[in-house]
Amino acid sequence: MRKILRALLLVVLVILIAVVGFIGYLTLTEYQPQPVEALKIPTGKREINKKQDLSVLTFNIGYAGLGKTEDFFMDGGKTVEPESQKMIKDNLLGIEQAISEAEADINLIQEVDRDSKRSYHINQEKYLTERLGMNGVFASNFNVNYVPFPIPPIGKVDSGLMTMTNLNMSEAQRISLPNPFKWPVRTSNLKRALLETRFPIKDSEQELVVFNLHLEAYDSGEGKVAQSKKLAAVLYNEYAKGNYVIAGGDFNQVFEGSKQFPEVKKEGWQPGNIQNKDLPDHFSFSFDDKYPTVRVLNSPYTGSYDTSKVHVIDGFIVSDNLKVEKTKVLNKDFEHSDHHPVQLTVKFK
Structure with missing residues (x-):
């Protein structure tokens, strides 16, 4: 005994x-990034002209692993990673085509993997910049040697935000956002951030300042609120300097005033809500709700908004010294990502 x-x-x-x-x-x-980190900037060939329209695209590409046939365990589905490298490559090709067809001046891309088990270690930053012939700036927001959950585990993740453009850029930096997770969960979780890029404007002392973002998704709500407050403060500070300001990306929150699509099932991931009162003075949301911008990954896409959970959570915040000409969801029927690209066109006032 x-x-x-x-x-x-x-x-x-x-x-x-x-x-x-x-x-x-x-x-x-x-991974413990500093509050603010300078990033290496590429050499752009084009200069912004205030007399010309400017186009900005935001697109969460879901590491090229979340096409229409996929679900995901964190959203209420079962899948941890795509079944094959071929699926990743096929989705990357579709994502590349969508970005190319948009012909935006600035592209704000989220969930770009560089060396992750879930995307078969394909360097998507390198792939997209080379295939599209554009310069890119990358800011990490998910860098873990081994994520130990679920079963089978996610494993190694090296992923983040990327801003692609051939415009002349003067500065770029990574700005850390509040982290709602405590130790030890924090050690294998995302470290959210803003990717700030600054662009000189021809014959002007003002700058265009663009923020690429992907706010908290899987928290109880306090993370989204704290990160939204940080974002508002950063936007206000730039506007106070006299600059033109755009923030775009995946807010993981439904915009106040946007269309509410049918609530198909109660179970599965639910976005937060972001309201006009959350914005600083001189800023407003710019979104398109003709089509949803995200589908919930509790099941594969059914092809119908009446039977798949969908929301409008991708879009922009724009300062009032810019005139919004158009904001448009580029409907791709969720073929290669669980998000649709959204394109903004503005004029300088």
């Missing part, structure tokens, strides 16, 4: 040591 107890205690001790050791490893290797 004593031998059995000793054996059981030994097994428990080994498991405990392994768990503590693994948590220690995640803690020691945790």
Whole structure:
């Protein structure tokens, strides 16, 4: 009997040591970015002219792994990663075509993987910049050597935000956003950020300042609120300097005043809500709700908004010294991503 107890205690001790050791490893290797980090900027060939319209595209590409046939365990589905590298490559080709056809001056791309198990370690930053012939600036927001959940685990993730453009850029930086997660969950989770890019304007002392964002998705709500407040403060500071300001991306929150699509099922991921009162003075939302911008990944896409959960959570915030000419969802029927690209066109006042 004593031998059995000793054996059981030994097994428990080994498991405990392994768990503590693994948590220690995640803690020691945790990605801990600074509040603000300067990023290397590419050399652009084109200069912004205030007399010409400017087009900005936002597109969460879902690491090219969330096409219309996929679900995802965090949204209420079952899948952890796509079944094949071919699926990733096929989706990347469709994503590349969608960005190319939009012909935007500035492209704000979210969920771009550089070296992740879930996307078969394809460097999507390199792929898109080379295939599209555009310069890119990358800011990490998910950098974990090994995400230990679920079963099978997600594993290594190296992913983030990328802004692509051939416009002349003067500066770029990564601005950390508040993190709602505590240790040890924090060690294997996202570290959200704003990717700020600054563009000089021909014959002007003002700048165009553009923020690429992907706000919190899987928190209880306080993360989205804190990050939205940080964003509002940053926008206000830039406007106070006299600059033109655009923020675009995946807000993971439904815009106040946007169309509410049918609520198909109660279970599955639910977005938050962002309201006009959350914005600083001199700013407004710009979105299109003719089509939804995201589908919930609790099941594969059915092809109908009446039977798949969909929302409007991708769009822009624009300062009032810019005139919005058009904001348009580019409907791709969720073929290659769980998000639709959204394109903004503005004039300088």
